[in-house]
Amino acid sequence: MNAYRDQYATLFHGGKDVVLLAISADSVETLASWAKDADFPFTFLSDAHGDAGKLYGAWLPEHQLDNRSLFVVGPNGKVTYRATPFREVDPTAYEELGAAVKAAAGGPTSSGY
Amino acid sequence: MKLARWAAAAWALGVWTAPAAAQQEQGPTVGQRAPDFALPAATRAGTQARPVRLRDFKGKTVVLAFFYKARTKG
Numbered sequence: 001m002n003a004y005r006d007q008y009a010t011l012f013h014g015g016k017d018v019v020l021l022a023i024s025a026d027s028v029e030t031l032a033s034w035a036k037d038a039d040f041p042f043t044f045l046s047d048a049h050g051d052a053g054k055l056y057g058a059w060l061p062e063h064q065l066d067n068r069s070l071f072v073v074g075p076n077g078k079v080t081y082r083a084t085p086f087r088e089v090d091p092t093a094y095e096e097l098g099a100a101v102k103a104a105a106g107g108p109t110s111s112g113y
Numbered sequence: 114m115k116l117a118r119w120a121a122a123a124w125a126l127g128v129w130t131a132p133a134a135a136q137q138e139q140g141p142t143v144g145q146r147a148p149d150f151a152l153p154a155a156t157r158a159g160t161q162a163r164p165v166r167l168r169d170f171k172g173k174t175v176v177l178a179f180f181y182k183a184r185t186k187g
Contacts, residue, residue: 001178001180002186004178012176017173017174018173018174018175018176019170019173019174019175019176020175020176020178021165021167021175021176021177021178022178022180023152023177023178023179023180024179024180024181024182024183025182026182026183028153028154028155028160029155029160030183031155031183032155032156032157032159032160034183034184035155035156035157036157036158036159039157040156040157041157042156043154043155043156043161043165044154044155044156045152045153045154045155045165046152046153046154046155047152047179051150051152052150052152052177052179053179055140055148055150056139056140056141056148056177056179057139057140058140058179065181065182066179066180066181067179067181068179068180068181069140069179070176070177070178070179071140071141071147071176071177072174072175072176072177073147073167073170073174073175073176073177074174075171075172075173075174077146077147077168077171078144078145078146078147079141079142079143079144079145079146079147080143081143082140082141082142082143084140086178086179088180088186097176101174101176104174105174
């Protein structure tokens with residue numbers, strides 16, 4: 001998450017028309033306290049029961065955790081990019097993500113969810 | 114002899130590609146609609162009163178970053 005924070009401006013246009021949702025099985029209180037301590041500028045979601053993780057194939061039932069993985073959803077509600085698993089220590093993974101976000105944001109804005 | 118070599122190659126291929134294929138083939142693929150969900154939310158300002166739904170962000174680009182655990186690297 002530190003890499004996301006440090007590259008927030010370049011990767012996510014500083015949050016302008018791009019929303020980053022960081023999702024884990026942690027409680028909402030744990031996520032809020034971590035976000036405060038580390039000064040993360042984005043939103044965290046508590047996926048304690050794996051509701052979202054199961055829909056996205058990220059949930060690891062044996063560990064009760066969400067696996068590191070990433071999806072870019074375009075303005076039309078469709079997946080434009082997926083990195084499963086996301087190689088969080090590989091700098092090229094972030095470059096790829098930045099390009100994917102740029103491509104998605106520049107895409108058509110028709111239709112909805 | 115040739116057949117045995119083919120069988121061995123096929124077996125090896127099966128063995129070596131199986132873990133990669135099992136890695137994460139679930140979830141929506143590129144071009145598919147992103148499934149909607151609603152989850153309790155938090156920001157650095159604290160916990161939020163209302164859950165966040167993916168469809169709340171219609172018209173915007175959304176990055177969903179699943180991760181293991183708070184206060185860990187990555």
